Amino acid sequence: MQRDTQVFNLIQQELDRQRRGIELIASENFTSLQVMQAMGGVMTNKYAEGYPGRRYYGGCEIVDQTEQLAIDRLKQIFNIEYANVQPHSGAQANAALMLAILQPGDAILGLDLSMGGHLTHGAAVNFSGKLYQPHFYGVTQEEGLIDYAMLEEKARSIHPKLIICGASAYSRDIDYARIRKVADEVGAFVMADIAHPAGLIAKGLLSSPFEYCHFVTSTTHKTLRGPRGGVIMMGKDFENPFGLKDVKGNIRMMSHLIDMAVFPGTQGGPLEHVIAAKAIAFGEILSDEFTLYAQQVKRNAQAMAKAFMEKNYKIISGGTDNHLMLIDLRNKNISGKKAEQVLGHADITANKNMVPYDDKSAFVTSGIRFGVAAITTRGCKEEHMSFVVDAIDTVLMNADDNAVLLNMKKQVNEWMQQFPLYPELG
Ligand code: DSN
Secondary structure, X not given: OOOOHHHHHHXXXXXXXXXXXXXXXXXXXXXXXXXXXXXXXXXXXXXOOEEOOEEOOOOOHHHHHHHHHHHHHHHHHHOOOEEEOOOOOHHHHHHHHHHHHOOOOOEEEEEOHHHOOOHHHOOOOOHHHHHOEXXXXXXXXXXXXXXXXXXXXXXHHHOOOEEEEOOOOOOOOOOHHHHHHHHHHHOOEEEEEOOOOHHHHHOOOOOOOOOOXXXXXXXXXXXXXXXXXXXXXXXXXXXXXXXXXOOOOOEOEHHHHHHHHHHHHHOOOOOHXXXXXXXXXXXXXXXXXXXXXXXXXXXXXXXHHHHHHHOOOEEHHHOOOOOEEEEEOHHHOOOHHHHHHHHHHOOEEOEEEOOOOOOOOOOOOXXXXXXXXXXXXXXXXXXXXXXXXXHHHHHHHOOOOHHHHHHHHHHHHHHHOOOOOOHHHO
């Protein structure tokens, strides 16, 4: 077969783009080379519907071992009883978990997307908002913190089957114990979606949800720094309350219902090449090197937030406990859309984001979200945050001056040369 230079040229261009820019999208990171190599390896050729030791295809002896390694390592990271590493993404993990515990039309209660939540937590355009009956809690207008009183009030009036916590644009820790208390009162399950802060939770830098939340889902490619994918976990497995029994009349455990909801419920063959890459990433997370990385992520985020606040940028909730921050740009007279666009001209990548109580649409927005997981992997430390914030400020304050933007792009490209990315790739 002739080498497809058209596609490989594009891949090379993407590598160049990643190398020369400042990557601040809070949900992105740079995996290790060995994680990428596993994803580009021969396990992509293997069909393995089922689970290790109980597959619907022959020849699964080797992928059984990588999948079991991924499961065991993930359980070790969080000190938990159950993990399913097959979800192709975080959205798939959430879809499977909901399929396992909900019936169509059941009420669910999640953080509003416009307040920092996620599409799969009940948004009208998503399966979660179409199949189930979505209700939302928000954040307080004053402090920008989760409005637990509102969550409790809604839980008591709606009696949801599932309360979802976790967010994609919320920079503070979460009071899982308080959420579990009201869930028990109204007879709801609690699911934490820790896609964003998982890497910090893994190293004890944020509260652990496992003691209080029945179910925990995550992606593997954000602060966990693995391949793109999802996982479902439980701190403790428990008897399913729906009465499902096996042929011998024994009650099936929740782990069985979740496994069944992933395959065959919502997915076919697992991506064993990605699962091998997950196993490698989980091994990396167990190392002391990753502990230092996670600690640095937190320090960098705090240094970045401080630098922004010194320039009178309004960070929602007044700071950050994790790897990200959401900035309300209304006092800077620029929309999120325009900010994203002009930062892009200077090779600074971020995404526009609605802020709580936004008066602009999701396509325009008043806010922008920044995360430091990726630049920390590149080697940035606290002392580098002032360059990043100065560059962002210069771009936003001179958004219509092409000469300034061009000059900043040049400075950014030169500055990033001190943080090599995948030097092995030439
Ligand atoms: N959309 C992703 C994010 O950027 O947070 C989460 O799925």
